[in-house]
Amino acid sequence: MIKCIATDMDGTLLNAMQTISEENKQAILKAQAAGIEVVVATGRAYQEATYVLDEAGLTCPLICVNGAEVRGRDGEMISATPIEKDAARDIAARLAETDVYFEVYTDKGAFTIDAAKAVSIMVDIVLTANPEADREFVEYAAGARLRDNLIHPVDDYGVLFDSEQYKVYKFLAFSFDEEHLAVAQESLSGFAELTVTKSGHENIEITHKDAQKGIALEAFVHANGIGLDETMAIGDNFNDVSMFEKVGRAVAMGNASPVIKSMCDVITDTNENSGVAQAILEVL
Numbered sequence: 004m005i006k007c008i009a010t011d012m013d014g015t016l017l018n019a020m021q022t023i024s025e026e027n028k029q030a031i032l033k034a035q036a037a038g039i040e041v042v043v044a045t046g047r048a049y050q051e052a053t054y055v056l057d058e059a060g061l062t063c064p065l066i067c068v069n070g071a072e073v074r075g076r077d078g079e080m081i082s083a084t085p086i087e088k089d090a091a092r093d094i095a096a097r098l099a100e101t102d103v104y105f106e107v108y109t110d111k112g113a114f115t116i117d118a119a120k121a122v123s124i125m126v127d128i129v130l131t132a133n134p135e136a137d138r139e140f141v142e143y144a145a146g147a148r149l150r151d152n153l154i155h156p157v158d159d160y161g162v163l164f165d166s167e168q169y170k171v172y173k174f175l176a177f178s179f180d181e182e183h184l185a186v187a188q189e190s191l192s193g194f195a196e197l198t199v200t201k202s203g204h205e206n207i208e209i210t211h212k213d214a215q216k217g218i219a220l221e222a223f224v225h226a227n228g229i230g231l232d233e234t235m236a237i238g239d240n241f242n243d244v245s246m247f248e249k250v251g252r253a254v255a256m257g258n259a260s261p262v263i264k265s266m267c268d269v270i271t272d273t274n275e276n277s278g279v280a281q282a283i284l285e286v287l
């Protein structure tokens with residue numbers, strides 16, 4: 004019997020317009036009413052993840068920033084696994100040398116040194132995956148990152164590394180040139196304390212090696228008296244693999260790559276067709 008359901012957000016719980024469908028919302032509410040713990044496991048910072056959940060009228064525990072931070076239903080901090088500041092400075096310097104755009108995720112949210120790029124790259128990603136989408140609507144939706152303070156512009160990332168006020172959780176690097184991303188990833192290969200994964204073809208995500216969704220999910224279920232064999236994980240990309248490897252029921256989205264699908268027990272429908280709802284209803 005499934006007692007905990009962990010779902011990724013982008014490409015999984017969210018559709019191309021970055022919203023939660025009514026079908027997905029109702030399935031989550033139904034699972035919660037049945038006493039099942041539903042936890043959202045995302046690469047997003049807490050502030051950006053709760054923004055979407057609040058819009059849908061949902062409240063869930065959150066595994067944020069790929070596992071670097073875990074928060075309860077009321078937002079209380081349960082655990083944090085930041086990157087050491089000296090390592091963060093080195094990572095930033097190496098990414099800058101490879102000429103890829105990157106953002107820095109912290110306990111105070113996400114930061115960018117190029118606000119226009121923070122919006123335009125989100126537009127490009129959505130339109131590349133969904134060429135039929137209305138550009139004007141996508142641009143407006145992407146602009147919410149700045150309008151609603153979901154990402155914060157800074158002149159220099161050094162202010163984050165030099166201040167004790169910030170815990171650095173993740174670097175998210177983007178490029179539509181796979182060779183640039185490969186070079187960026189290779190430049191970080193000497194950091195034994197880091198893990199580098201992907202949540203899309205156009206990015207790499209750099210976190211502490213212990214900041215992984217699977218590690219965070221294992222700690223979460225054990226703290227709640229639930230076994231991993233009683234846990235289902237739903238996802239679409241490589242930053243979800245650490246969950247798939249641990250849970251009793253691993254579910255790949257219909258829009259996932261063949262490689263991801265081959266790692267899972269079940270394949271559900273796509274994120275555009277509320278595949279999360281289908282996966283949940285099958286185990287209720």
